[in-house]
Amino acid sequence: MKNLQTQIFAWEAALNRLVLPRNCCSEMDDKPLYRLTSAFPYLLNRVGVRMGELFSRRIVGYGVTLPMYRVMAALWETPDQRLGDLSALTSIEVSTLSRLIGTMKRKGLVSRTRLKDNARTVAINLTAKGKTLVEELIPIAMHYEEVAVRSFSAKEIAELKTTLTNIYTNLDSLEPEIREANATAKAGAQTNGSKANVAQRRAGRA
Numbered sequence: 001m002k003n004l005q006t007q008i009f010a011w012e013a014a015l016n017r018l019v020l021p022r023n024c025c026s027e028m029d030d031k032p033l034y035r036l037t038s039a040f041p042y043l044l045n046r047v048g049v050r051m052g053e054l055f056s057r058r059i060v061g062y063g064v065t066l067p068m069y070r071v072m073a074a075l076w077e078t079p080d081q082r083l084g085d086l087s088a089l090t091s092i093e094v095s096t097l098s099r100l101i102g103t104m105k106r107k108g109l110v111s112r113t114r115l116k117d118n119a120r121t122v123a124i125n126l127t128a129k130g131k132t133l134v135e136e137l138i139p140i141a142m143h144y145e146e147v148a149v150r151s152f153s154a155k156e157i158a159e160l161k162t163t164l165t166n167i168y169t170n171l172d173s174l175e176p177e178i179r180e181a182n183a184t185a186k187a188g189a190q191t192n193g194s195k196a197n198v199a200q201r202r203a204g205r206a
Contacts, residue, residue: 047148055144059137063107067092067100072109072126072134073141080123109133 036042056066064072070090075081078089083101087094101124104110109130115121126134149157 051144051148055141058140058144062133062137064109064133064137068104068109069134069137069141071097071100071104072130073138075110075124075126076131076134076138079125081125082121083124086124104130 052066055069059066059069067090070092071086074086074089081089083094083098086092087097090097092100101110101112105112108127111125111127112122113125115123149160152160
């Protein structure tokens with residue numbers, strides 16, 4: 001009888017080893033599973049990187065880069081841009097953009113002039129050479145966009161562009177969260193640092 005009970009306990013233990021992992025996995029399956037390859041930011045960035053890489057290869061023969069094209073296209077659409085406004089429009093960080101504008105100026109693609117009514121403000125514009133070049137590149141950019149969305153109707157394309165604009169605006173709501181999280185992390189680091197200093201001083205006295 002004792003041997004039978006021992007054998008039963010052994011069977012139960014073996015059964016538990018088989019069943020418990022399944023139950024564990026079942027509980028995990030009930031939770032939303034994050035997958036990078038299906039995440040919206042990943043998919044969006046993947047499209048942007050792919051289009052940018054293809055377009056960059058196409059325009060390399062013109063002696064310009066993708067960021068340079070974006071600057072020229074932005075100035076073609078809206079002249080007399082200030083550096084800060086141009087940075088926001090092209091999504092290029094200000095210091096990086098400032099260096100880029102310097103390079104483009106040396107290439108004769110853009111000009112920088114101080115406003116008569118405000119000598120501290122510099123307006124950036126296309127030169128005649130820059131205007132001619134960007135007007136040659138814009139049709140290429142339009143062709144690449146047409147290829148990318150050729151399976152969509154005109155209505156779907158308009159809705160997609162509106163949706164992307166709204167998503168960009170929605171992201172502004174994350175700014176306060178980032179500031180709060182950074183402030184909390186900074187305060188925590190300072191507290192931990194103070195505790196470490198106290199511990200070191202105590203250890204030194206010991």
